[in-house]
Amino acid sequence: MKAQSVREQLLDHTFALIRRRGFNGFSYRDLADLVGVKTSSIHYYFPCKEDLALEATRQYTARIAEELSHIDPALSPLERAELYLNGWRRKLDPDQICMCGMLATETECLPEAVHAVLKDFFLLHERLLTGMIEQARAEGAPAQPIPAAELAMVIFGALQSGLISARLFRSPERWEAAAQMLLAAVGKPAGATSAAEQPAEAAAG
Amino acid sequence: MKAQSVREQLLDHTFALIRRRGFNGFSYRDLADLVGVKTSSIHYYFPCKEDLALEATRQYTARIAEELSHIDPALSPLERAELYLNGWRRKLDPDQICMCGMLATETECLPEAVHAVLKDFFLLHERLLTGMIEQARAEGAPAQPIPAAELAMVIFGALQSGLISARLFRSPERWEAAAQMLLAAVGKPAGATSAAEQPAEAAAG
DNA sequence: GTCTATAAGGCGATAGAC
DNA sequence: GTCTATCGCCTTATAGAC
Numbered sequence A, B: 001m002k003a004q005s006v007r008e009q010l011l012d013h014t015f016a017l018i019r020r021r022g023f024n025g026f027s028y029r030d031l032a033d034l035v036g037v038k039t040s041s042i043h044y045y046f047p048c049k050e051d052l053a054l055e056a057t058r059q060y061t062a063r064i065a066e067e068l069s070h071i072d073p074a075l076s077p078l079e080r081a082e083l084y085l086n087g088w089r090r091k092l093d094p095d096q097i098c099m100c101g102m103l104a105t106e107t108e109c110l111p112e113a114v115h116a117v118l119k120d121f122f123l124l125h126e127r128l129l130t131g132m133i134e135q136a137r138a139e140g141a142p143a144q145p146i147p148a149a150e151l152a153m154v155i156f157g158a159l160q161s162g163l164i165s166a167r168l169f170r171s172p173e174r175w176e177a178a179a180q181m182l183l184a185a186v187g188k189p190a191g192a193t194s195a196a197e198q199p200a201e202a203a204a205g
Numbered sequence C: 001g002t003c004t005a006t007a008a009g010g011c012g013a014t015a016g017a018c
Numbered sequence D: 001g002t003c004t005a006t007c008g009c010c011t012t013a014t015a016g017a018c
Helices: A006-021 A028-035 A039-045 A049-069 A077-091 A099-105 A112-138 A148-169 A173-185 B006-021 B028-035 B039-045 B049-069 B077-091 B099-105 B112-138 B148-169 B173-185
Strands: none
Touching: A006 A028, A006 A039, A006 A049, A006 A099, A028 A039, A049 A077, A049 A099, A049 A112, A077 A112, A077 A148, A077 A173, A099 A112, A099 A148, A099 B099, A099 B148, A112 A148, A112 A173, A112 B148, A148 A173, A148 B099, A148 B112, A148 B148, A148 B173, A173 B148, B006 B028, B006 B039, B006 B049, B006 B099, B028 B039, B049 B077, B049 B099, B049 B112, B077 B112, B077 B148, B077 B173, B099 B112, B099 B148, B112 B148, B112 B173, B148 B173
């Protein structure tokens, strides 16, 4: 665990503050107190608060994109879906949601430059999900009633909303409904235990 | 169109402000300017801002509950789903989302009393959707891979998220994916035009 | 780079006149 | 009920010393 620069600390705490309270829910003072500097030092790195929002959104998105790039496209759609969901599960927290999900609700208070990155974030997830669902269908998974791209949007939205309602109700299981929906969409048999959780003998056709 | 009391105007503008910018995104001054009174007059009706949040959440939820109560349970699940979705469509707006969807993301900044009403709002929708889906299944709609209550949560979450992404992308069609998902879940045949959109002759078994 | 000091204005909230 | 006036604090942001 290497020492973090002040700039890195500022961004990491900004992630957490936005995920908890939103862009309009924290101040430079909150951030300064967490990092242990004065607010004027924050202005040195991020002259105005919108600069901070933009850089936080860029770095958060880049970080997730990097994680998602490690999901091997050669794996089966079900295996990829399991890995994808594990990434979300690591972020499940009783008082934080997805930073881009939060910022998307604050669209009207954020500049166009941030909107652009948020759209990239949404499309990144939706493209990945669309690919999984299409391949699963091509390989004979049970037919779903709406096109793959639309189902991908529904599932991504349900995962985002799942975090929000899991936090509101203080019950993480609320997020699992969306996860199960994705697994079903990539062909996991109803009630079956997944390949990632159980040895090969369980994976039947 | 009858004259609105100051209190009613305050609440209506609060709905719009929260739907656009969230609870942390507007001030008593914004609200005062919109209604044409001074901020001290707002304090007369709502001594502190949390009082305003609570009353707005209660009234918004009551208003939606009243609308939903007009959906006749004797109608078919598909007809009920169409009516339910029409209620959402009327609210589709290029710069507003659902007020309770917005407030749910601001959970960490709101008091317990507001959380309770938000949970009621979520459960109201989920119960209604669960009922439609269960009945559609009992009447022979194609099997869905996850239980009705879980599918209801997924669809409600996708509808909420759909408003958020429709606003972010400035494309209302993004919300329609979730709507189509619901229609499919209550048995609408793929590609079919609905009973509400077309005369009886089109509704075949 | 980080600090002290400060500006200029916004914030929620209250007291008291009318 | 609505106003004027005001309080005390927080907010983002800047100037300039070290």
